Amino acid sequence: MNLTIDGIPFDAPESWTILETARFLGLEIPTLCYHEGLSAWGGCRLCIVEIGTGDRTKLVTSCTYPVEEGLVVHTATKRVISARKMILELLISQCPTSKVLQDLAAKMGLNQVRFSPKWENCIYCGLCVRICEEQMMASAIGFANRGNELKIHTPFDKTSDECRRCGGCMYICPACTTRCEGTNPENVLCGRCENTLQPTCLEVYENNYHCWMGLKGECGTCVTENNK
Ligand code: SF4
Ligand code: SF4
Ligand code: FES
Numbered sequence: 001m002n003l004t005i006d007g008i009p010f011d012a013p014e015s016w017t018i019l020e021t022a023r024f025l026g027l028e029i030p031t032l033c034y035h036e037g038l039s040a041w042g043g044c045r046l047c048i049v050e051i052g053t054g055d056r057t058k059l060v061t062s063c064t065y066p067v068e069e070g071l072v073v074h075t076a077t078k079r080v081i082s083a084r085k086m087i088l089e090l091l092i093s094q095c096p097t098s099k100v101l102q103d104l105a106a107k108m109g110l111n112q113v114r115f116s117p118k119w120e121n122c123i124y125c126g127l128c129v130r131i132c133e134e135q136m137m138a139s140a141i142g143f144a145n146r147g148n149e150l151k152i153h154t155p156f157d158k159t160s161d162e163c164r165r166c167g168g169c170m171y172i173c174p175a176c177t178t179r180c181e182g183t184n185p186e187n188v189l190c191g192r193c194e195n196t197l198q199p200t201c202l203e204v205y206e207n208n209y210h211c212w213m214g215l216k217g218e219c220g221t222c223v224t225e226n227n228k
Helices: 018-022 078-094 097-108 127-135 169-171 201-208 221-226
Strands: 002-005 008-011 048-053 054-062 073-074 143-144 151-153
Touching: 002 018, 018 048, 018 073, 048 078, 054 078, 078 097, 127 169
Parallel strands: 002 073
Antiparallel strands: 002 008, 048 054, 048 073, 143 151
């Protein structure tokens, strides 16, 4: 499938998604509910990209969207970056102690969370459900209820006989992993762990930077992110 992604023409295998293509080309797209060994679910929407041209563009989840002949993809337009930040803000307000989320905030340059923290222990990414069903062949846990009542649970809320006590669900859970210790309740962003990241190109070279792909800003990734 011949497509163009951030200005790069590429012939991607028919079975690939936009995310797989972007990663093959070294283009970074943040993900949360996606895991290479599991089916793509498209639940968190953090991996959105913009497809189309002119005023006929739309946002789609790159982890579930298959490549198409003639597809034009932009992975980091202003619209994409701002939508991703809004999604991450909502996720962090749900579970501010998640180190996975705090690290994503630092990487994505998120510097505020405008929603009240809920201090929940789950962001409903569904990774635990999928690893249990697809890798452990147990199907011991699942989603229950809807809306504000949504939760992950075992059938009848009792210890499931199907559970193998393998720990797969805890291993993969972005809310269960090492808890962030630096979170301040009045400002739910931390960033401490990732504060040692290298400065971006523009911070070092101002406007005279040379993108390693020679696109000199046409790809929009660096420019968009730093002009916010
Ligand atoms: S510990 Fe139990 S619920 Fe968790 S993944 Fe393993 S089998 Fe599933
Ligand atoms: S328990 Fe963890 S892995 Fe499961 S849905 Fe919630 S955040 Fe995701
Ligand atoms: S990573 Fe694609 S929707 Fe969550």
